[in-house]
Amino acid sequence: MFLSKSFHNMIDADARAHQLYVQNAGWTAFPTYISFERINLNYQFFPHFHPYVAVNRAAVPMMKLSLLERLKEGGLPELEDSDTLYMPQPNPPPGQPKQALVVIPNSTRASLSASIAALRPSDNSTLALTAGTPLTLADNTLVTVPKGTLVYHADGSTSNLAADTSLTLPGQIPFAYSSGIQITGTGIIVPDFTAVTLPNGASSAVLTADGSQLNLPNGTVISLRSGLPLPFFYEGIFDNTHYNPSLWVQQPYPVKNLDFSSSGAYSIYNWELFFHFPLLVAVHLSQNQKFQDAQKWFHYIFDPTDNSLGPTPERFWKVQPFQYTDVRMIQDILVNLSKPQDPQLYAETINSIASWQSNPFQPWAVAKFRPTAYRLKTVMAYLDNLIAWGDSLFQQYTIETINEATQIYIMAANILGPKPQAVPNKGAVKALTYGDLRGKLDGFGNSLVEMEVDMPFDMTPTSGTGTGPNGSQILPSIGQTLYFCIPRNDQFLAYWDKVADRLFKIHNSLNLQGVFQRLPLYDPPIDPALLVRAAAAGLDVSAIVSGLNQPLPLVRFQLLISKATEICQEVISLGSNLLSAIEKQDNESISLLRAQHENKLLQLAEMIKYSQWQDAQKSTQALQLSLATAIQRYSYYQKLLGRTDAQIQASIPQLDALDTGSLQNLNFSQLDSGSEPQMSLDPISPDISLKSTSVSDGEFKTLSNHEVGELKKLGLAHDFQETANGINVLGSVLALIPQFKTHVQPMGCGATIDFGGHHLSFNSEALASAARAVADQFSYEAGNAAKLGSYSRRELDWTFQGNTAKAEINQIIKQIRGAQIREAIANQEYTNHQAQTGNAQQIIDFLEGNPVEGVSQVKETTVGFYAWMKREVKALYANAFQLAFEVAKKSERALQNEIGDSSLAYIRYNYLDGNEGLLAGEKLFFDIKTMEMAYHDLNQREYELTKHVSLLQIDPIALIQLRATGSCAFTVPEEAFDLDCPGHYFRRIKSVALTIPCVAGPYTSVNCTLSLQNSAIRTNTDLPGNKYYRQGPDDKRFNDYYGTLQSIVTSSAQSDSGLFETNLRDERYLPFEYAGAVNSQWQITLPSDVQQFDFDTITDVVLHIRYTAREGGDVLKAAAVGNLNRLIKNAQTVGSVRLFSVRHEFPSQWSKFKSVAIGGAILTTELQLSFFPELYPFWSRGRIVGSNQLKAVEFFAEMPPKDTTASINMNDKADKTGNTYILARNPLLGNLLVGSLPSKGKALPAAITDSTHPPLTLYFDNNVMEDLWLAITWGI
Incomplete structure (x- = not known):
């Protein structure tokens, strides 16, 4: 606001107008030297209150307006939704x-x-x-x-x-x-x-x-x-009606609203409630593998699944400042910093940089000025949750979980959108030194410089451009750019690569590690009883189900159980530490509570102590009033006794002050009786008669002389009075005497004499009056003596009263001294109480860990410390228990795997129930030991066998494929093992070695990758329907193993197990250990891109399978033998297919076949092969005869490397007039020429060549092949 009359105006106009006093002229004006400036004052108002915590704005139907009501009625979702209404x-x-x-x-x-x-x-x-x-x-x-x-x-x-x-x-x-x-x-x-x-x-x-x-x-x-x-929570309070602000009040005006501004007094609470709190919970849940719950909390901030109406991307954001806040590009922010265009953005950027410099390790301090950083953080955390969620499902590697993971990855890809592409440079800037840039650097250490195009062929120099110092023409600039570029956000860009990597692996049948792995058609069955037990224990059934198909541990049970025991003991120790922390926290809380209670009691007692002090003061004042009364009474009696005021005042003693110093030193100097002034008593000398006088009835009293005289006079007066009374009585009696008259009247005049009783009575009265007069005299004298006696006694009484007042003064002085001592005591007690209260507060401050004056050390072990310790120990305890539990579950999984019984369960799920989860370690330790003893009880020795599996015998076609392509897949069926030991079951691999007979040069490695894709285990001896063979994939007698793809790589291929040393006591499982041996599917791969030896020299591939088995009994043995006979009859057993290399096993016929030159009249060359019993397995002796026709005959012709022959014809006759059989290229077999004889008809020869059964004779129109293999399938 503008000051039209400033303070300096007032001083100059009024106060300083009469500053100089001139004699005979008075006060006159005096020049001043104070200058003033007219200034403008602008005001910005901020609300310092939170309007809608518990107060409604207005009555809106069906709407709760206060945050408390929304939380109470609608729960957390309605509360978190409040800011975006x-x-x-x-x-x-x-x-x-x-x-x-x-x-x-x-x-x-x-x-x-x-x-x-x-x-x-x-x-x-x-x-x-x-x-x-x-x-x-x-x-x-x-x-x-x-x-x-x-x-x-x-x-x-x-x-x-x-x-x-x-x-x-x-x-x-x-x-x-x-x-x-x-x-x-x-x-x-x-x-x-x-x-x-x-x-x-x-x-x-x-x-x-x-x-x-x-x-x-x-x-x-x-x-x-x-x-x-x-916003719904918005109300204007600074409008013209309520305030009518002037132009000097800056806008925006304060309002009632949920404030999120960086300068708002309560905005931090709104940020905490609507952003930081949900984000913290979501990240915490995501880190604890609660991905779906984390996503629910993320949706309180950012919900990309929102398909409601509304602009994009505003509808996805659920926090008010994120919905309608402009997104500022960093490039624009930095350019505006170097060349200010937007003053508000420039000020915010400067403040952000200052905050960053003051708090370099607190990104939140910078983000509050640039909320876009919060949004990026939220999106990144959301993507982290999705990717971790997808990974947790992907690593389970089942069809259901992979499909679910795919949807999650696709959602992440949709959020990311197309990957940003690098923008090519528009031009180049000249390299500058720090000295060149120093004067141009902005607040962020960057600078705008001129940019020139890299290829200025289309830039025509303008007039006046001039030339450089070397005469070259100066090219015009195409604009300005920042000298230092904005670095790439590699962490953010990595999301596109990570999501693309996951989707690529899923689309190409790779597991999370990037290894090819075949998926089972169905997941392993789930034990319903396990789910019932989990539900009864109050556990998350989905979490139990997700943990069922976890991969097998890498190490054996013995190592895992020892580690589980060690970790469990640490859990027990941490549980003790947790209990100790809880106890110490409780003790510290009790100590703090006791100190607080004591301090509260001291605060409550402070009034009592103060009142006691005041009471002592009042007691002292009362004694002083009593002293004043006694002095007044003393002065009164002294004045009665005739003393002057000066004499009286001089006789009154004065009490000196209390010596509190000696009291504090415990050496009271005013302890003796003479320390206080005392008044001496006046002497009292009563005039006591030495003669004892009887008062009445012989009672004797001590009387003064005046009293004795009084009594004597009174006695005399009484006697004379009695005499007077007697005379009166006598006179009355004499009056009864008649009156006698004597008349003497000489001369008529005479005298009459009258005498009689009247005259006698009158004399008696005269005498009585005389006696009475004497009595009156004695009465007067007695009264006079009495007066003198009373005066004497009055004087004595006044003296006594004065002495009494003196004594009372002396006593009151002593009482005042005692009251002063008590007052000092009460004052000191009050002071001590205040000090005690302060000390109690210091104890509370010390217990709370606050600095205490006079104490150099701050208490570390506070309630907060123990709360932190409890929290940390509890977290560590929970993490350690989780680790122990996971290792125990792995041990249990290893136990189930090694014993071969998936129903064995010893580890429960309710260890942490109640009371902070204490004793969970002890409970788990007991179950671990129980499981360990169960392992020793159940770990019985099984049959230990070795099976040498020849690829040439079980799958000759796979051998041909391996020689041709360097890769093949084959299956080792159960009957291969039944040929050795029929009646065995539960065959599990112990170790596998590989032998590849071939011709390799010196120092040449035969590197072959052997992979087990899946296998099965016959788990019991049941024969449902008296059938031995497997009845489809749902046969419960077999347990399919679809674990992680296991592989070994050989170096020598001579009984090579892919290990430096095959140690059966290795702490880790050996490759393929405990996998099923029967129906095991194997993949063999040789490096075919650059062959180090000739694959054609491979004559066979032998698997040396060490395995364990259990005895199944005679019934199972008989069923296995019957199954073998059935397979032999149907040409479906091991050895039913025999592969011959015509070149090696029929050299004479091969030589004859190759020696014919086809051409001209010679159309074909003959190949005649005879089959004898010694060509078949030994166990076929007696089972196969010449009358048995072959089941199938297949040919495989290997042509020279550069030969392009597409097909070869085989005929029954040399002139090609018979049946024709074609050998054609097969890409799956390395483009070998492949053909076969029809399985029906007379083309198939007998299994044994003899006199009645001719050999196999065929005519080929081409004999340039380098080798010819013949695969025959035979049966009974």
Whole structure:
């Protein structure tokens, strides 16, 4: 705000106008030297409250407005959905589409399309604004959309405006697939960044950089963008009605809303609630293999599966600042840093760099200025979860899990989209030194430099370009670029490669390690009883099922069980540490709680101590009042005794202050009785008569002389009174005497004498009066003595009262001293209590690990420390237990594999139930030991046998394929083993060695890869339906093994097991160990690209299979023999196919066959072969006779290397008039010429050639082949 009258104005105008005092003139003006400046003060307000934790904004039907209510009523999903609710219908009724969103007042965004001059009304200054300056337009601003502008409609269609269209801002935000401004009342959507015109200008535009208001001229062209949607939790509180802010208040104004700004007081809590918390839980769940639950938590932030209406990608983001926040490219940010175009972006970038420099290892400090980093983090974490989820399914390697993993990988690929391609350089920059760049470096250490094209053949130099120092013409620059490029984000780009790698492996039948592996048609069956036990234990059945088909461990049971025992003992030790941490945490908590309670009690008792101190003070004051009363009484009696005030004041003692120092030193100096002043008592001398006087009835009292005199006088007075009374009585008696008269009247005048009782009575009264007068005198004297006696006693009493007051003063002084001591004690107790309270608080601070004044060391073992220790030990305990459990499960899997019983189960799933999972290690240890003893009890010795399997005998065609192509696959059937030991079952491989008889040069290795693709084990001796052979893939007597593809590579191929040393006690399983021996499918591969020896010299391939077996009994043996006879009869057993090399086994016939020169009249050459019993297996003696016809005859002709003969004809007759049989090229057999005789008819010869059964005779029209193999199939 502008100060029209500043403080300095007031000083100069008023205070300093009369500063100089001049004699006879008074105060006059004095020149001052204080200057002042007129300044503008701008204000920015921020709300420092969280409006919607527990308070509703307004009553909206069917809507909970406070976060607490939403959490209470709708749970976590409704709470997490709170920040992305927008008006007018956050939750429309079912079946009703969502409406266009209302825009936040005065939030329409725009940027200038050209440079203009704008007026700032706050200071009437003119601002030169460049193109691209971001602005915010007020509501009711009128804009014109020009004719021909491409607009969208709610249904996704497009059209061009037929005429200029006026649009009054703010419009609406369409809830459709297109983003932009929807014209209110229509379905027309003006896309973002459309160039429009302000026909009337804009008087309330806001400069986004500093929030100041601007006036834009008429006809200003801007690039228009929609405003921000009005959140449901939004309420304006700074409008004209409530506040009416001036132009000096910067915008945006504070509002009630869920704040996510970097400067918001409560934004950190909203970030924690709506972003960091779900992300933390999701990442934690993903790291703990809870991928589906993790995805659920990720969807609170980012949900790429959202198929609802709405613009993309806004509808995928579930956090408010991620939905409508511009994505700033790093290239644009750095260019703007070197050449500022957007002041707001420049300020944010500077703040971000400063925060990064202050906190180099805290990426969150930088991300709060650039939320795009949060979005990248979320997407990357989401992709990590998908890829880890897919990998966990892929490594199970079943048809179901691979299909599921494929869908997950495809989802990740859809999120990633096409892989970014490297953008070619547009030109080159000149190499510069640090000195050249030093003056141009921006805040990030980069610089904009001129760029020239690499091939400037089309760049015509402009006039005035000039030449360089060497005379060469200077090429014009095509623009500016950053000198230091932006590095590639290899971690982010690796996602495309990783997803592509997984999909490639799936599409090419490779496992996760990239090795080819054939999938079984069905997964192994699941034991329902196991699932029932798992469900009864409250476990995740899906987790149990996913753990059933895990690959076999690489090492043996003995090693695994020892490691499981060791790790379990560590788990037990960690369990003890966990219990100790819990106990210590509880003890520390109790100590802290006790200290807190003591501190609370001390705080509660502080009032009591303070009151006791005040009570002591009041007691002292009361004694002082008592002392004052005693002194007043003492002064009163002293004044009665005739002393002056000065005398009285001088006699009153003064109590000195309490010596608290000696009390603190425990050597009280005022301990003796004379330490306090005392008043001496006045002497009292009563006038006591030495004579004891009887008062009455012989009672004697001690009386003073005055009292004795009084009593005596009173006695005399009493006596005289009694005498007077007696005389009165006598007088009354005498009055009874008659009156006697004597008249003497001489001369008529005379005298009459009257005497009698009246006169006697009168005399008596006279005498009584005299006696009474004496009595009165004695009474007076007695009264006088009594007065003197009372005065004497009064004086004595006053003296006594004065002495009593003195004594009371002395006593009160002592009491005051005691009260002072008690007050000092109470004060010290209060002070000590305060110190004790402070010490108790210090104890609490120390127990809480806070710094304590005067204590150099901070307590480390706090409740928080033990809580951390408990958490860490518990995590370590859980991880160690999980490791022990996994090793124990591997041990159990190894036990099942080595014993051959998959039903053996010793490891349970409920070890961690209750009480922090304590004793889980002990329980697991007991089960491990139980399993170990079970292994020793069940590990019985089985038959140990060796089988030499000749490829020439079991599959001659595969041998031919190997010689021709360097690779073949074959199966070792069960009857091959039944030929040796019929009646055995549960045949499992112990080790395999390979021999390849061939001709190889010196120091030439015969490197052959032998792979076991699958096999089977006959697990019991049952004969369902009295049938020995396998009844399809679901035969429960056989257990198919589809484990990880196992392979060995030979070096010498002479009983080569692919190992340096075949040690049967190797801690690791030997190759193929415990795999099924019967019906085992093998793959042999020789390096055929560059052959080190001639494959044609391979005469056979021999597998030396060491295996174990169990005795099946006579019944199984009889069934095996019967099955052999059946297979021999049907020509389906081992040895039923015999391969002959005509060149080697029939040399005479071969020589004769090759010696004929075909041509001219000679059309064919004859090949005649005779079959004798010695050509067949020994066990066929007596079983095969000449009458037995061959079942099949196949020919394989090897032509010279450069021969291109496509086919060879075989005939029954030399002139080709008989039946013709064609030998044609077969690519699967290395382009050998392959043919056969028909299995029906008379073409097949007898199995034994004799006099009645002719040999096999055929005529060939070509004999240039280098060798000819003949495979015959025979039976009974």
